[in-house]
Amino acid sequence: xxxxxxxLPTHRSEARPRVSDIQVEFGALSHTGKVRTNNxxxxxxxxxxxxxxxxxxxxxxxxxxxxxxDTAYGMVVADGMGGRAAGEVASxxxxxxxxxxxxxxxxWVMRLDDSDMAGVIQYRLKTRFDKIRAKLLEKTERxxxxxxxxxxxxxxxxxxxxxxxxxLGDSRAYLFSCDxxxxxxxxxxxxxxxxxxxxxxxxxxxxxxxxHMLTGGITTAGESxxxxxxxxxxxxxxxxxxxxxxxxxxxxxxxxxANVL
Numbered sequence: 001x002x003x004x005x006x007x008l009p010t011h012r013s014e015a016r017p018r019v020s021d022i023q024v025e026f027g028a029l030s031h032t033g034k035v036r037t038n039n040x041x042x043x044x045x046x047x048x049x050x051x052x053x054x055x056x057x058x059x060x061x062x063x064x065x066x067x068x069x070d071t072a073y074g075m076v077v078a079d080g081m082g083g084r085a086a087g088e089v090a091s092x093x094x095x096x097x098x099x100x101x102x103x104x105x106x107x108w109v110m111r112l113d114d115s116d117m118a119g120v121i122q123y124r125l126k127t128r129f130d131k132i133r134a135k136l137l138e139k140t141e142r143x144x145x146x147x148x149x150x151x152x153x154x155x156x157x158x159x160x161x162x163x164x165x166x167x168l169g170d171s172r173a174y175l176f177s178c179d180x181x182x183x184x185x186x187x188x189x190x191x192x193x194x195x196x197x198x199x200x201x202x203x204x205x206x207x208x209x210x211x212h213m214l215t216g217g218i219t220t221a222g223e224s225x226x227x228x229x230x231x232x233x234x235x236x237x238x239x240x241x242x243x244x245x246x247x248x249x250x251x252x253x254x255x256x257x258a259n260v261l
Contacts, residue, residue, distance in 0.1 A: 022160050024073060033247055040080035040087035041245045044095045048072045048102070050110045070110035073158040074102065077171050078151045079245035081217065086149035090136060094151045094218055097135040101128050112162050121157065122230050125166035129153065129228045133218045140220045150219030153228075154185060154243050163241065165231040169217040172249055174257065175233070176240040181258035185229055188216025212246070 032039040051069035078094050080087025102108075105124070109117050132153070140146045152169025165173050170187040186192060191208035193215055194200050205211055216226035235241070240261050248257075 022071070024158070026073075026075075031247075038088055040091055041247060042078050042080075042088075042091040042095050043243070044074070044076045044099065046074045046099070046102075048074065048108055048110070050108060072108070072110050075156045075158070075241070075243055077154050077243040077245055079169065079171050079247070080149065080151045081214065081219075086146045087151065089139070089146055090149040090151040090218075090220075093136060093139055094132050094153055097132045098128060098155070101131055109159070111159060118162070118164075118232060121159075121164050122232065125155065125157070125164060125230055126228060129166065129168060129218060133220070136218060136220050146220075148219075148221045150214075150217045150221065152214070152245065153218050156241055156243060158235075158241070161234050161236065163233050163235050165229070165233075167229040167231075168226060169214055170212070171243065171245045174242040174244075174254075175235065176242065176258065176261040177236065181254055181261065183254065184231055184233075187211075188226060188229075189214055 026045050028043050028045055030039060030041050030043060049069055049071050051067060053067040054064055057064055076095055076098060078091035080089065080091035109121050109124075112118055136149065136151075140149065152171040153167070154169070154171040154173050155166045156173055157164040157166075163175075165184050167173060167185040168188065170189050170192075171185075172187070173184040175182045175184055187205075189205075190210035190213040191200075191205045192211075194208070194210070195202045195205050200208070216228075242257070242261070
């Protein structure tokens with residue numbers, strides 16, 4: 001298993017299909033589990049469409065088809081933190097804030113024919129983390145009981161064979177491709193940072209007492225924010241992308257996830 005996106009397989013160059021020709025299947029599930037009484041995880045899967053439909057014309061259909069469309073997809077997993085109901089509120093409000101930010105964007109990027117568009121998407125991913133945090137801060141100003149709440153936030157945006165990942169916290173994004181599971185994100189926890197610094201072996205992270213102590217997330221606690229992890233990669237036919245909270249990865253290994261996929 002690879003710990004990040006740096007060891008992804010190099011796919012051969014493929015003719016870029018129309019985004020509208022891409023077929024995508026989705027599934028999602030969230031469960032309270034057997035430890036807590038409330039579920040602090042929330043998810044969102046959405047489809048974005050840009051379409052043009054010809055109403056009347058005497059120009060040949062070869063030159064102007066009846067209709068044409070581009071489609072993109074967005075997927076988010078957020079795991080709240082902050083105690084009692086605050087974590088549940090944080091993850092729910094963060095996803096709602098993202099949805100509103102996307103809805104208000106006047107120029108959706110639906111394809112990457114222009115190489116500059118990839119930079120636009122990554123810039124928007126980065127700035128939306130900041131804007132979501134501002135929305136959460138507004139919520140805490142209106143309700144002091146929510147002070148200090150926060151959430152992990154892992155987002156994937158799919159435009160045909162182009163996949164963009166934005167990440168803060170210890171929820172994860174995986175890619176299952178060619179019978180191999182690749183972890184696309186790295187947990188932002190004290191335990192993981194100790195391993196990254198060489199202070200302990202990597203295999204100890206999953207049992208370390210600070211494995212759940214976050215060093216990154218969308219928080220309202222006032223400390224300086226971590227920069228989100230941003231990735232761009234190409235995916236291929238039959239690839240699977242998995243976003244999940246630590247409620248899954250604490251319970252089963254990467255090997256088990258790969259076997260299920």
